[in-house]
Amino acid sequence: MGFQTTSKSRYVCQYTTLLIDPDGSVKEIVIPYHFSLTEKNSKRVRDLHLYKRLKQYIKFGNYDEESLVTEAFNTCSEIKTIEVKLQLLEFLISNREIHPEVILKCVNHFIEKINMLNSSEMEADTKALKIISDNLNALVNFYTQVTDANQELDITNGNFECSNALNTNAVLGIKEMDNLQKLLDLSTLNNYKTHDLKVSFKENGKKSLSSFLKVFDLSIEGTINLKKDIEELALFQVAETIFARYIIGNLDTSELKEQFKNSTISINNLFYLVLNYWVNRPLNIDINLEREMRNLSAVIYCLAQNAKYEDLIVDNNSTSPFWTGIRQLLMNSSKSFPALMAAILCKGVAQRIENEKEFQKSSEEDFEVWENLSQENCEWTLLIGKLEDVSLLNIILANDPICNSALPKLKYTKESVSLKFILEKGRGSVSELVAKWLTLRGVHPRLITLNEINYQNSISSEQSVSQQKDNINPVIISNEDLAVLGSEPVFDHLNILRKQFPYSLNSNVLLTNMTWEYAVAWQKDIQEI
Numbered sequence: 001m002g003f004q005t006t007s008k009s010r011y012v013c014q015y016t017t018l019l020i021d022p023d024g025s026v027k028e029i030v031i032p033y034h035f036s037l038t039e040k041n042s043k044r045v046r047d048l049h050l051y052k053r054l055k056q057y058i059k060f061g062n063y064d065e066e067s068l069v070t071e072a073f074n075t076c077s078e079i080k081t082i083e084v085k086l087q088l089l090e091f092l093i094s095n096r097e098i099h100p101e102v103i104l105k106c107v108n109h110f111i112e113k114i115n116m117l118n119s120s121e122m123e124a125d126t127k128a129l130k131i132i133s134d135n136l137n138a139l140v141n142f143y144t145q146v147t148d149a150n151q152e153l154d155i156t157n158g159n160f161e162c163s164n165a166l167n168t169n170a171v172l173g174i175k176e177m178d179n180l181q182k183l184l185d186l187s188t189l190n191n192y193k194t195h196d197l198k199v200s201f202k203e204n205g206k207k208s209l210s211s212f213l214k215v216f217d218l219s220i221e222g223t224i225n226l227k228k229d230i231e232e233l234a235l236f237q238v239a240e241t242i243f244a245r246y247i248i249g250n251l252d253t254s255e256l257k258e259q260f261k262n263s264t265i266s267i268n269n270l271f272y273l274v275l276n277y278w279v280n281r282p283l284n285i286d287i288n289l290e291r292e293m294r295n296l297s298a299v300i301y302c303l304a305q306n307a308k309y310e311d312l313i314v315d316n317n318s319t320s321p322f323w324t325g326i327r328q329l330l331m332n333s334s335k336s337f338p339a340l341m342a343a344i345l346c347k348g349v350a351q352r353i354e355n356e357k358e359f360q361k362s363s364e365e366d367f368e369v370w371e372n373l374s375q376e377n378c379e380w381t382l383l384i385g386k387l388e389d390v391s392l393l394n395i396i397l398a399n400d401p402i403c404n405s406a407l408p409k410l411k412y413t414k415e416s417v418s419l420k421f422i423l424e425k426g427r428g429s430v431s432e433l434v435a436k437w438l439t440l441r442g443v444h445p446r447l448i449t450l451n452e453i454n455y456q457n458s459i460s461s462e463q464s465v466s467q468q469k470d471n472i473n474p475v476i477i478s479n480e481d482l483a484v485l486g487s488e489p490v491f492d493h494l495n496i497l498r499k500q501f502p503y504s505l506n507s508n509v510l511l512t513n514m515t516w517e518y519a520v521a522w523q524k525d526i527q528e529i
Contacts, residue, residue: 239277435513
């Protein structure tokens with residue numbers, strides 16, 4: 001004990017050192033870890049010893065929640081060095097078994113001790129500890145609020161009304177409602193046809209705290225942002241933890257505004273999370289879509305109220321930086337149908353806030369949606385129209401209609417495309433996607449030409465006499481060919497798309513793209529085709 005030379009001592013004892021008291025008791029001499037390597041008391045080594053002791057205590061798991069809180073607090077109160085305190089917080093954040101009460105007890109102790117110091121006396125590592133402790137305190141408190149065990153989901157009470165919900169009838173006209181209903185019918189039908197059953201294990205209660213905390217960056221003072229390069233599944237789980245109870249269930253959102261503000265999570269990140277949850281949540285025929293849209297509008301309204309006024313309200317010839325970022329998120333989403341619904345609601349909330357500021361009205365009874373001819377309103381209208389087109393394209397291309405054809409059926413990975421993808425790829429992107437879909441079913445080129453002639457004949461027959469005078473006489477198709485076209489469901493879907501994309505789905509353009517797809521497939525495997 002206390003030997004200081006680096007060389008090995010000749011007097012190393014091979015056996016445990018024991019002490020025999022005069023009363024006959026045998027005692028073992030135990031040297032504390034932080035004294036065993038040096039004659040002086042090293043604070044850092046001592047703190048590491050305490051930190052490792054707590055890790056071992058948690059690892060074995062023979063404790064209840066109360067004893068764990070006590071043990072963690074005692075360890076935090078004894079640790080002196082900032083470096084080990086930061087290391088301890090990192091361990092608590094990453095541990096899947098830690099309860100929120102443990103982290104709150106530790107960070108509140110650190111905050112209390114740091115607040116006793118003068119700001120001028122703080123070193124860089126002390127300030128870093130204070131920033132992380134403050135952010136962690138706000139984030140864990142926010143987590144406990146949104147996951148309160150006393151809040152029960154009630155999805156059966158159809159009479160519940162959110163206090164901040166937007167009147168969807170005031171925002172959605174008859175045309176918009178019809179379009180959404182048609183898209184929903186197609187979407188849910190396809191969802192049930194292509195749904196794959198999977199088994200997953202859901203974490204129990206508050207044990208998911210570590211997965212909630214690990215997606216956030218806690219190193220910035222006064223605000224909490226999402227980390228970069230986080231997996232989509234992890235982001236969705238966090239978004240589900242925060243927003244699912246308020247969108248799916250019947251929970252009052254009146255306190256959400258203050259909770260969002262106290263969480264110190266940036267509004268842009270919260271918007272990203274709520275849109276991430278909305279577009280990626282399961283969509284089936286059992287949901288009450290109208291109620292969920294009202295609940296989403298209430299959440300969006302609470303979020304928008306915490307944004308800066310100058311970011312939301314601009315003059316008629318400008319666009320809001322805040323809403324421009326939201327439109328970009330929706331444009332980038334490959335789930336275009338739920339993105340369409342979110343865009344409609346965001347437009348309604350933006351109009352609501354603008355009118356509330358203008359007329360200084362705070363109650364829902366005094367509020368009326370106005371259709372302002374502003375640049376902001378035009379941008380929303382354009383985005384909604386484009387998302388409708390892309391939603392229809394994705395829903396149709398996700399279907400697998402049966403087609404009796406002798407042509408080879410090519411294989412390719414079907415993926416939902418975003419509005420951004422369509423705009424970046426240019427005018428031929430829709431033609432290319434539909435051509436791949438037709439080669440997937442092996443549709444014969446002759447039938448594509450006949451279907452276009454039949455489609456044009458049906459359009460001509462619906463036009464008035466004054467509109468028909470400049471048209472070419474319709475081409476006669478035999479009854480046998482009409483019977484073949486009627487027996488192929490693929491042409492019903494193709495004609496639905498043709499109404500939205502008449503120029504991109506011209507038969508000549510489609511056949512050209514199909515020729516290219518078959519040529520590429522033949523080049524890859526000449527023996528197969």
